[in-house]
Amino acid sequence: MNTALNKTAVFICHCSGNISDHIDINFLKKTLKAEGISVLDYEYLCSSEGQALIKNKISEGNLNRIVIGSCTPSKHGTLFKKCIQEAGLNGAMLEIANLREHCSWVHPDKAEATEKALSLLRGKLRRLENSQPLGEIKVDITPKALVIGGGIAGITAAVNLADNGISTYLVEKESSIGGNMAKIGKVFSPDKLAEECAMCSLSPLMNEVVANPKITLFTWTEVESLSGSAGNFTVRLRKKPRYVHDNCTGCGRCSRACPVMVENEFNCGSVDKKAISLSFSQAVPKTYCIDPDKCLQINGETCGKCADVCKSGAIDFSQKEEIVELNVGAVIVATGFKEYDATQKPQYGYGIFKNVITQMELARMLGINGPTKGALIRPSDLRTASDIIRSSTDTFESDSSSEDSSDHSDDTGTPKRIVMIQCVGSRDEKEGGNRYCSRYCCMAALKHSSLIKRKYPGAEVTICYVDLRALGFYENYYRAVQDMGVRFVRGRPAEIVEKPDKSLVVRIEDTLNQKIKELSADLVVLSVAMIPSQGTRKIAGVLNLSQDESGFIKERHSKLKPVDSSLDGIFVCGTAQSPKDITDTIAQAGLASIRGRAFITDSPKALANEIPTFNPLLCTKCEECFKCPFNAISLNESDRIVVDPLVCIGCGYCTELCQNGAIQIASFTKTQLKAEIEGELKEGDLLGFVNSGIASLTCDNIGSSVLTYPSNVKLIKVPTSLVLDKDLLLHAFKHGASSILFLEDPPDSPKAEVIYPLTVSHFEKLKKEMGDLGNRLYFKKAYVPNTKGLAGAFTSLAREGEMIG
């Protein structure tokens, strides 16, 4: 008898009859004791008394290896591990035989269950003989966070992180934070049934970003690259020169002196601002910025008028681009959306017919700081460009313009008939369209209809919709807008025609009365889809994040992990993740900041240690293992192959890649698996190798679903079937396996999407390699709810095995 085994003890839990009623525990005790192994049993091992018993026995008997026969390790594995660690043992010195879900609950015949329980315990005992203590892997996390994108999502995330005590960097590529919310002018309130000033809610938050000592703001700055690993990222930022120093007082003299007019991105492309300007009057930081493409001085002409009038000497034409490097523990991506390019739907004439505009353009027009100072005007009737510029620059200089500024503009240019078209580029399977619903547009159309009706009660507003989605309390607002006399036509317009007087005709079937209508309009407003912004597309590439088919950054699980990106330590929120409105964006940004904080504050982070180990004697540095799909394996500075424990999930693909057998997964070494097979298997058994994720959960669920299967089904847990090789399978057949089943997780999560195809091809490869025996290999996906199907598969394969036997 092995000396090591002398210090091994088996603990069996009765589980209050769940195990003891179906398994003859005395028989197990007698049999194992006869082999010189000490066995103890207890009513509830998971109780504090049960744990105390284990701890006492360890110290009394100087035990060093423990097998516990109990319920599934996914239930109390962590508890028991902690228990033996408290008694001074290494966590790897514990094995749990699943006597409940894999035995007593699924095998009604007591004799058969008892026999199987014995083999399960023997398997674990043999496995334990070959176990080595495993060191703990811990990593320190940098206690700082980076938020990318300074719209409402990024601002909310940054302020929340800072309020939670986390030092946070906020990076914005434009010269001011505020994003799209700063543009839209008004937000609707579903309880007050009114529209409120968006800037009035946003502006204090923007100022809070600057005021909060925990937040460092970088504007006019883009993220260049990200390196390092979760918890310890190094970020390179490119800070563009704004040619104005921070001592700018925001007085605006420079802008008044500047002779160059430029396109104003904030006003959807109106040429109504100067080459030195703030992007809007409430900009944060209130530091002016020079457009380097348009500035005369920068482009080699003599001007410098701005520098001449600046009293603080803030203007500096020699400013250069800067590279800034930051270390952060977690990253939140909040890079937002842009409007769908409606020129892709020429049937609606956007970009061709002047009086067809988008909701965002309408929002700017209705905004008192917009190109028409809030007046609704047919774009084809707009006065000369310079008139508009003059009037809008006036607005820029004085914030005091009142809501009534439009009174004088109620001339012939005010459109009387406004038609809005929903779902432009949304819910559209055609090329260039997007299949999703953009979520914001129904409410934006209602809001703008309401604003127009309040200001111009005589205006006729018609919304062409297919399904009006006013969810939850938003329905109240919808009703209020209906009461204002806005008309609704249910149908998707075919096309828009422009008449010689620049008025428009919208061709539509009113599907509710089945009449084809030609709606005359002075102004048509397209509710265009939300699509990922340039910044969102770019950052997904820079950070290597998974995206969905439309380019939004994909969350790890749509229900359970809605803000975790595909990479650990990187979170996503707002419209960078999916189309949504401000309310949802703020809620999601809050969650992202909490997830980020949780990730950062769990430091030093203890990581799973069941990851690859490299045998330097066998390793030839062929670098085959670098094909790791998660990029977890690399060469370090001292030319050693190392695995990043933060990234590695221990799937075992590298063990297949390594032709020299230099890689093994700790706790799942070939020797351990062989030993477990030897101990557990009997002639004619069906051996299932079960993925420790979903597949394992599904096997456990067979027990809790009161289903049964034959007791000659033996299940051994593996990280994934990728750790299996031909040698191991031959070993299993030699020790009695009639057939072998690979039970894998379905490709329903980002990681399983990567691993599943690998396991399929691995299985096919092994099947070929095994020749005739290959016919006795099976592969199955395990879905958690499909316990019945799995139990059925076990039963039929086990029966088939008996026939072969």
Added chain:
Amino acid sequence: MMPYVNEYDTPECKTLAETVKKSIRTPASLGLDRCIQCGACTASCPAARFTDYSPRQIVKKVLENDHSVLESEMIWSCFYCYSCNLRCPRNNSPATIVQVLRQMAINEGIGVEKLGYFVEIGEYLAENGASKVPGAGVKNMERDLGERWIKFKKDLESIRVELGLSSRDIRNTHGEVRAILEGTGYFEREKWIKTTIQEKSLHQLLKSQCMKEEDKSGDFGFENDRGYPGQAALII
């Protein structure tokens, strides 16, 4: 009359929707089940603009498995211009669905008389490898288009020669086209169509004669009463 079996255009299925989806005439990716009744098809449809035709309603009837759509005059109004096919946001294709419905109607003998006008196209194709405007159409064109066109048609051969073309546009298909039409069962179907049209017009003739007598007798003229030789007049 026995319905005609046309297994590729109108595969026999449990529902109209299944037949439509399986038909050779509709694209494999047909978005029929995804229809949201938005009316983009009808709003884009030239027939809908000038008649009661509505592709949206046809799709609805197909989804409801309402076989009465086959008897509806509506399905014969489509221009096959495919505007609905281009516009549908769900990748549905009413223009091809209607083609299947017409074929189903034809199989049932419902709209079969509409083919009378065109049915000579097949024989002409087999003979010449080309198609032409059917004789009845030519007559109408002569009436509508008048002297200029009639003269042009007379001069066509010499004009073609002047342009450097063969005097007549006849293809040299080595009898292959005829063989193919035989192989696909086209001629069988053509025969069935012709017979069915004849039967129907005979029926129509009898019916109108009955109607005349009915007028005299003052009969109700209900379907069941047709064969009834008449009884004492029941005048309303």
Added chain:
Amino acid sequence: MKTIGDIPDRQLLLFKSCMVGQEYPGVETSTRYAFDRLGVDYIINDEQSCCTGIGHYTDIFEGLTTTAIAARNFAVARRCGHPNITCLCSTCYAINKEACEVLNTDNEIREKVNSIFREQGLEDLVYEKDDMNSKANFYHAVEILLSKASQIQAKKKFDFSGVKAAAHHACHYYKVKYLDVLGNPENPQLIDTIAIACGADMVRWYEDRTLTCGMGFAQLHLNKKTSLQVTKTKLDSLQKAGVELMIHMCPNCHIQYDRYQPVIEREFGAKYDTVHMNIAQFVALSMGADPYKVCGFQTHSVPLEGFLEKHGII
């Protein structure tokens, strides 16, 4: 979406159109005239039969017959080493493309078609999967002309500057296989681009730009009134937009507009100043072709003499 770079100018089979041959033979000769002068490698093969389009869309031919006839024409194209089927008629284009897709993707139908060929002793017509590529082997002659637009511009002998024209793109070119259109199928500009190369002044966004010509296959014959109402709507829009020349790309539209414009004038009491032409005729004319010996304008119902005289061609 197709791009100009994908358009071949080699190994084209110029696919004869029945309606062109019988109504507007000048469209064929004009296309050849232009192709010959633009260095396009093409042949015409009279073994090629009708595509079945007229019968298919009047519900006479079933899908199987149409597919089998198409498979035969594909064999003709391959046998003569000119597999790039280039159609004069948009319905031929759509029918052939569709049939090719069916033959490549529907194994059951392909097998059925081949078994018919074998039964009829036509083994050499047997179609193997992917013998033709539904995207790469099918074109409309307009696409070839578009790919040569700059050459057309360089070689034009007559400049149509000042001619106010509008295009009618054929439904069966851009609405059937809308994923394979040059440019956005909601805004086809092939004819416009070519006509601009010839100097014409194009009216782009006229009302009813996307409306069908009104022929509607059976509609012209069985529901003539509706058919002509559609055509009238379009002609009215063109008249309103002051268009003097309407340019199309399909003999069916050509018949509808040119032959029936006088009928509509008579029956609806309208009056139109628009004349009609196929884009190939327009290109040929611009490149110096004879209006009668090449373009065959004597076959038109709306006389072109006024237009030709006005612009100094005759």
